[in-house]
Amino acid sequence: MLRLVASAALGVVIGALIVALLGNPDTGMPIFGIALTVFILAITVTRLASGLSASFPSAAAVHEARDARRLGRARIDSVRQTGTFINEQPVCDIDVTVVELTGDAWATTIRTIVPLIELPAYQSGIERDVAILLEGGPEVAFVDGELSPAEIERLVIPTRTEVEVRSIPPGTRIDKGRRRGPLIGIGRRGRPLRLALFAVVAALAAGAVLLPFREGLGLTVDAWSEGRWSVDMRRPDTLLSAERSLEEAIGHDRVVSITVIADAVIVNAPVRAGAIETDEWTYRGGRVSHDGPASSQPQLAEEQFSWSDVALDRIWPAIENASAQSGLPTDGGSVFIHRTTDTDLDSPTFNRSVEAPEISFGLRDDYRDQSFRLDATGTDLRAMG
Template sequence: MLLALVIGVCFGGVAVIVLLDNPNLTWVAPAAASVAIPLVILWRVGKSLGGVRQPSAEQVRQRLDANGGALARVDSVRRTGTTVNDRHLCELTLTVDPPGEDAYATSTRMLIDPIELATFQPGRVLTVARIKPGHPDVWIVRQPDAAWQNKMSTDGPYIPAAEHVRHQPSDPATAVAGLGGRQLISSGPKGRGLRIAAYLVLAIAGAAIIVVPNASEFQAVVEYGDAADDFVFGPRQTEAVDALVAEVGSTEFVSLTFHDGFVTADAVSAPGAVTIDSFMFRWGSADRTGPATIQPEDPAEAIFDVTVLDASIIPALAEQARQLTGVAEPTSYLVIVDRDATFGSSELSIQISLNDDYYSGHVIFDAVGDVISMWGDVPGSPAAGE
């Protein structure tokens, strides 16, 4: 079951990486593999050790008295490859012939000492105890009493041939219960449906561990498609700014830069502070990345209140910049919002830069979207002044 949970986590991580293009979760697959591989090994070892826990002679006698016994012919014997204290764990295929019931074929596992191998060769007739009434599972009686020994010699030759009886697979859960244990979900055929359902639930839960924290990003991908992570031409600028304000803890910003894939910001390191930190919004969350590389000489002149910016107008301004510059299919672009006096004003400005393989263009808007200035090198474009 733990393996199903791990597999779910792995699939959730792959979904986030592939659908959201989020490399932060590339650790999930190796981590899941480091857990899954030992689990698979343990599962295989556990499977190979099935039947190692053997009933005591008293337990076999109690089942023989309570549920009745039967004669059984050994049809085949196979070593599983597991050895415990020099005894081989073997799987025996039996044809069981219960009194008053139809004969059936089943299998059981038991530890056999090498000196006992002759006793369990194909064709030998044994006495078995029914572990549970109505179930095919049996335990072999190693030392039957005289009455059963007599039946083995007189009735053994009349056990039907294996090809003429129905096959009833054994249920490990029955053997576990007979030994005084209990499985949460049966590992036999009767528990297969419940087992599959449990595995699916756990796999879904594992995927949810990774997917749920990224639910908003999946919703954005469903709603906006490829534009979900484009913060210039896409529709999520306001969401990014709100997340950055929440992370900063203040609306005092020095700059905002919108990229195709993420948004960066320089803002006060704490409310009322004059030191500046850098922040990034990406994959649905905002994080502080550390002190800003460039600290403004006069913070009072650089800081602006980000609430004066209506970030939702940026996609329309970007489309307008594309028309004005003539860079119709830009291969790279960004939008910078700040109070940069370089362009002749200390008021808030929105600077949009577009580039393709041959040309570039720039348009500066004020906070409400009016063009302040523009330039570019696409022949015949308004920005080129031709």
């Protein structure tokens, strides 16, 4: 089960990284941090549990072995520290050679915690009584004092090279007279199926993280297919996607201003069509965020306009045209759309932004910059200054 948790956590880590790369680091990185912590903990506990589970038999298993007189004598052949400490006590691999009361003998290796104060009892060459947890072993538990002197004298432990080495299946434990392992085996035979299952779990977890960001992922894939590393919101298809998502989230098509940068579309929109109170909304990485009241509030409802009042699909061609005229790169140029100012001195809306919408953008390099204006129909491009 812990391996499945680790696989799911790894999938979440991958999904969170993709979310961050899609332009949502505030969402992706916290998820990444939590999932990475879970993954590391799950792997650590899994490694410890798989090595120690067989070496910590339950009291019931030991009691059953005693009652059945599945007893024997074991010689400690060698002790090796694994480098792991639990509660400051070393985890060790102990090579033992065992002979059962029935005369059956074998060699095995158990992994267990060796308390520092008990080190003398684990020296090479020492013989100790053991309980055989299953008929034929190899799992054993040290149970000093169970054999009589006559039984100890009768049992002669052979050298390790003279007997069969029986390995304890990793990750297993003895429970109610049976060897039980994890739901998913960890042996070599089932490795391909196990890896496939882990991959499926990781993919499903990553998909769950990416599901709310599927639109942004689709835009990114489209950008890659066109030879670009990232999404450019100024291009017609991506800007259309932003418009649809923002209109749906806001609940109407009225806006006071639209700002388009390479990775986001930011709009100031009335809380309801015709209202003066205006909020700020942002489309980034395929998701819409509501950022609260706009920092600059309009004074008239007439400052609003509809998305459809502006030829959004003409913005990118105009930027490319302006780049060709000026020799400045298209990279990083931002676009701002709002109504132009009423310049009629006799008008009641004089000096208010109530005239036809206009598109403005700038291009720059390390040495110069240039501003451009485009009418709402996208046909009249003018360089400014």
